[in-house]
Amino acid sequence: MAEQQFASDNYAGICPEAFEAMQAANAGHAPAYGADSWTQAAADGFRRLFETDCEVFFVFNGTAANSLALASLCQSYHSVICADSAHVETDECGAPEFFSNGSKLLTAATEDGKLTPDLVRAIAGKRSDIHFPKPRAVTLTQATETGRVYTPEEIAAISAVCRAAGLRLHMDGARFANACASLDAAPAELTWKAGVDVLCFGGTKNGMAVGEAVIFFDRRLAEDFDYRCKQAGQLASKMRYLSAPWVGMLESGAWLGNARHANACARRLVQGIADVPAVSLAAPVEANGVFLNLPAAVQEALRARGWQFYGFIGGASRFMFAWDSDPARVDALARDIRLCAMPAAA
Amino acid sequence: MAEQQFASDNYAGICPEAFEAMQAANAGHAPAYGADSWTQAAADGFRRLFETDCEVFFVFNGTAANSLALASLCQSYHSVICADSAHVETDECGAPEFFSNGSKLLTAATEDGKLTPDLVRAIAGKRSDIHFPKPRAVTLTQATETGRVYTPEEIAAISAVCRAAGLRLHMDGARFANACASLDAAPAELTWKAGVDVLCFGGTKNGMAVGEAVIFFDRRLAEDFDYRCKQAGQLASKMRYLSAPWVGMLESGAWLGNARHANACARRLVQGIADVPAVSLAAPVEANGVFLNLPAAVQEALRARGWQFYGFIGGASRFMFAWDSDPARVDALARDIRLCAMPAAA
Amino acid sequence: MAEQQFASDNYAGICPEAFEAMQAANAGHAPAYGADSWTQAAADGFRRLFETDCEVFFVFNGTAANSLALASLCQSYHSVICADSAHVETDECGAPEFFSNGSKLLTAATEDGKLTPDLVRAIAGKRSDIHFPKPRAVTLTQATETGRVYTPEEIAAISAVCRAAGLRLHMDGARFANACASLDAAPAELTWKAGVDVLCFGGTKNGMAVGEAVIFFDRRLAEDFDYRCKQAGQLASKMRYLSAPWVGMLESGAWLGNARHANACARRLVQGIADVPAVSLAAPVEANGVFLNLPAAVQEALRARGWQFYGFIGGASRFMFAWDSDPARVDALARDIRLCAMPAAA
C-alpha cells in the first residue's frame, strides 16, 4: 500500500462504522428498492439528526444528488444561481443541465466561493424578460470548494433574499459534515432553520463507498421524487447497501467524528507551516482543505519528493484531508513544505 | 432473519467472492474515478472473459447501464426495437426516453418475450417517413424477463437483420450470467461473435451490491462514453468499490457458479412439482425464473402459507432464484405448491 | 396548377380571410414577440369565442403546440394516456417525449381512435409502482385521426375519470373547428365546460399558413408557459404574422365556415358513393375525412386515374377535405370510385 496522499478526500476508503453496518446488512434476504428495514432506519436517523420530519432519499453520488434536487426545483427554462467555483458548475460535466433538460447555471464571480445576499440579488434581478432563463433556485456549497463555510446567519440572510425573489434554496453538502464540525453547529441550524429547502448530504467524502442523501425539508417539493430517481437510474435495487452505512455513521456519530478528524488534520498542516515565510494561505482554513500559495519551485520540489496535489483556482495548491488521514503523514507533509520552502534553514 | 422468499432475485445479498474483494479493496487510499488498480484489473478480467479487446465501463445499476448504452446508439429522433415485455419498456420508468432525450421504444408483441428476425424486420420496415422516429437499435434481453434465453444462432440471425437495416444491437444482460450457464456457452459466443455491439452485464442480480458493466465490442461506439457516464451521474468517485467485486467474481468464477446455482434451483422447483396436475409452466424454464399457471385458489393458499410472489405477464406467478437460494427452501415451496394444488392428496 | 387531390388537408393554401388579415398586418412597424395589437386582438378574440378568460399563446405548428402543452402538464417521469392512433403517438416523431424529456405515451387500443372512460381508467389504474411512469395527463384528439368526434357528454365523462385519478385533460384540436361544425356545438361546450384543461386549436388545417393557438382554461397551468415557448424555439419575433390571421378567421367566422365546407365535402363524397356495393365506410364520417374500404383493384384503378390518397390504419383509404375543396372535384372522385368499383355498370 502506497503512502497516503492528500490530493483528494475521495482517495480514502470506507470507514469502519460504515463498513461494519454494510457487513451487518449483508445477512440473508431483504426487500428491494428501499422497502427494507435498514433504509427505514437510515431515514429515521436523518429525521432525528435534523430534528424534523423531512423526506429522505438515497442516491448513488453527489453529481446525481445535486442534479436531481435542482431539477426538482426548476423547469428547463429556469435558472440556478451559484458561485463560479461551485462543483455543479465546474466539475459535474453539465449534469445539472442534463437532468433538468436545460436549466442554466448563472454564476456569480466570488472571491472565496461564497455567495452573498447582494450577489444573489444582483443576479436574480438582472433580467426579467422571457429571453433569458428565469431564476428559480440558489445553490450553496457547504463547505465550499475552497474550504469555506457559511454560518447560519449567512445562510439565513441569503434565504431571505430567496424568499423575496421567489427562489428556492438548495445546499450542496458534499462536505456538509465538515461544515457542521467546523461551526460546531447542529445540522438543523445550518439547514431548514436557516431556510434551506433541500440538502444533499454527502456520504462518500464522509467515509462511505457510495451514496448521498437527498433531504427535503419542505416535503411538498419531494412530490414524485422517487419516480424522478428511478427514471434517472438512481434507485438502487439492493438499497440496503446504500442506506445501512448511513445507519452506522449516524448511530455511532462517525459522520461527525470523521469530519472533525479531517478538519483537524487541515488545521494541523496549517499550524505546522505557520511560520514558513514563503508560504501563505490562499483561503482561510475552515473545513478539511488547505489551499496554499506555494512558489513554483516549492511545488516542484514537493512533487519531486513524491507529494501529489492539485493546482486549483487562482493557482493555489490544494491539500485535502479525509476521515483517515494520518497525523504523522500530515506532519511529514508540513516538514517537507518547510524544507522545500526554506532550503537554507533545513 | 426471515425465511427466504423467491419473489425477486434482488432480495439476495452480496456473495462472499464479491464481498471479500470489496473488503480487500478497502485498504488505504486509491486514486478516484477509475484510475485505481482494481478497476484496471476488472476491465482486464472482462477482456479475458470475452476474449476480445473490448471497452468496459462500470455504472451503478441496470437501468442506467441500459439507458446510457442505448443513448450512445441513438439520437433523440431515433427509436429502439424491443420486446413488449422488455425491462426497458416495462420497468425503468421511462429511463431510456429520459437518457436519450426522447428516443421511442417500439415494442414487438411476443409470446415469450423473445424478438425474432421477422419481428425486427417487420417493425424496422413499417415506417420510413420523418413523421416517425427512425429505428436505429435493437435491444435483446438475455435471459428474458420470462426466463427464456437466446441461442447464439438466434442472436446471429437477428444481428443479420440489424446489419441489413442499419440497426445496432444492444443486449440487456441483467441476467447474462444465467444465460451463459443455461446454454453452457462462452460469453463471446453470446455476444460479439453473434453480432452484439454492446452488452450490459448485470452484477447486482449475479451477487453484487451495485454495479453493472457496460461492454462495447465495437470500440468506436464507446467514444466519449466516459463523459456520458459522468454527466449522467454514473461515475463513481470511489470506483474501486464497483470494480473490485467484479475482480472477485471473475477470478473465482463465481459469476458463473452463482448463475448455475440459481438456474439449478429453478429446475429443482420444476422437478418438484412436475406431476402436479393443476399446475403448469407458463414458460419453459431456461434460466433462474419459474413462471407457473396457478389456479387462483392455489395462489391464495400459498400466500396464506406465507409465500410471496408476483403476478406477472398473462397472470403467471413468478418465482425467482438467486445465487444463495436455499435448496431446502425450494423443496419446501414445491411441497407447499403440491399441497395447495392437491389438497385431497395431502 | 394541378388538379385538386384529397390526400391531405395540409395541401390547401391560405384562405382569403387569413391572407387579408396578414396583408393588413403588414403595414409598417410593430412591437415584436407578441406585444403588438394584432396579438392582443387575437387573444381577445379567443376569449370571446370561448366565453371565458383563458390564456392564449401562439406557436408555429401542431406538433409543437401539443408537445409544449403536454410538457406543461407533466414531468419527465410522468405519462400521457392517448389513443393508439393519436397523432402525438403516430406522426410527431417522438416530439412529446422530446419536449417533456421523456414522458411516455401510454396507448389505448381503440377501434375508432376514441378514448373512453373505461379505457382511461384501465390504463391509469394498471400500474402504480415507481418502476413505471405515473399517468398524469390524458389527450383527446378532436376530431380524431379517423374523422370521429367526441360529444360534450363523452368529453365530460372522460374528464370525470381524469379528476378522480389526478389526471389533466388535453385536447389536440388540429381539427377542432371541424368538430365544432360537426356537432354544431359552441367551443366552450367542447372544452372547458366539459373539463378540458388545455386545448391546441389548429389553424393550419383550418386555412392558415402556420400557427396554432394553445389555450389554457386553467390559467395556473399556464405559469411561465411563455418561457417554455421561447426556450423551445416557438416564440415568433414578428408575432403579428401568426396572430393577425386568427383575427381574420375569428372576426369573419371563417374558422367555422371553412370547417363546415370541408365537412360538407366529406359528406358529399359519401353520398355520391352510398350505393356502390363494393365500397364501404371504414369509419362513420363525422368531420372532414372519409375512410373507405376499397378493394385493392379499386385502389389501383383509382391511382391509375391519377387520384392520390393514403392507405391508413387497418388498410382503409383516406380522403381529406379542406376549406377550399372543390365540390365538382369531389363529384369527380365519387364518379371515379363508382367507375372503378363497378366497371360493368359503367
Next chain:
Amino acid sequence: MAEQQFASDNYAGICPEAFEAMQAANAGHAPAYGADSWTQAAADGFRRLFETDCEVFFVFNGTAANSLALASLCQSYHSVICADSAHVETDECGAPEFFSNGSKLLTAATEDGKLTPDLVRAIAGKRSDIHFPKPRAVTLTQATETGRVYTPEEIAAISAVCRAAGLRLHMDGARFANACASLDAAPAELTWKAGVDVLCFGGTKNGMAVGEAVIFFDRRLAEDFDYRCKQAGQLASKMRYLSAPWVGMLESGAWLGNARHANACARRLVQGIADVPAVSLAAPVEANGVFLNLPAAVQEALRARGWQFYGFIGGASRFMFAWDSDPARVDALARDIRLCAMPAAA
C-alpha cells in the same frame, strides 16, 4: 400607424419581394412538408448563392435554427464556445441547452463580441478531464450583436484552430446578409471557403415574416437532420410559405439590397451625429446597428421626445435599422440626438 422606431430590426414587416412570393405561392394546393416546388426552388437558390451543393433546411425562427444546428454538432456532454454577448447565450432562454439536452455554452469574455483564434484556443484547451463538458463546436455570430463583422480571414483563422482542436464551426447568421453587404463579400467567402460547417441564415431580420435557413456545407453533418427538425416542432406542414419568400428574396436580390439599405441607414445616423461632442460610438458601425455612448440626460431627453431604444451591453444605447427604415426618420433621430446633446447649440 405610429412613426418608425429603431429599437429593433424585428419591428419591420415583410418586404415586397417576400410578400409577393408568398402571395404567388398561395395558389391552389401543394404537397406538404417540403415536397413542393417552391421549397425545391428555394434550396436550389441557396445552392447557387453559395456556389456549392449544400444541404438546406427551413425552420421557423433563429432560436430554433441555432439550437438545432448546434445540437447536430454536439452530444449533451459536449460544450460550445461562444462570445459572452452571443445571442445563444444571452437571448435564447437556454434553448441551446434544451435542444441538446444539456450542452454547455462556454463563454469568452470579449470586448467587441468577436471571438479570436486565441480566445477559442484558450477555452478549448482549458480543461481536458471528464468532469467538464468536452468542447466540440464554436459558434460565431455574423454580424455580431454589437454590429461587428468577421472578415473571411478572421473566420479562416478561427476555423484553423477548430480543425486542430476537433471543433466544428457554426455561424449564427441572423444578420448574415448585413455582413455580406458590409464586407461586399460573396456568401461562399464568408462561410464554407473560410471553414464554416453550418450556417443559420436569417430571414426574419432580412425582411421575411418567419423562417430561417439552416445550411450544411458538410453534408454528412446533415444526416437525419430532417427527423431532428420534425421532432423539435420545426417542420412546417405548409412549407411553401416558409420557402417561397426565400425564392423571392434570392431571385430578386432583395436579400442583399435590404441589408445594404439597413447598413446604409446605420452609417447615415453616424454621419449625422459625427460632430456632436458629447456622443461617441460604443462600437465601430459595420452592419445595421449603431451603439452610442449617450449621457444619461441625453437618453432621457430622447425618450421624452418619443424615441425608443434599448440600453445594451456596457450601457450603450442601441439603434437598429431594417430593410424599410426611412432615411428621413433617421435624419430626424440624428437631429434630435444633436438637440438633446447640445441644447445650447440648438
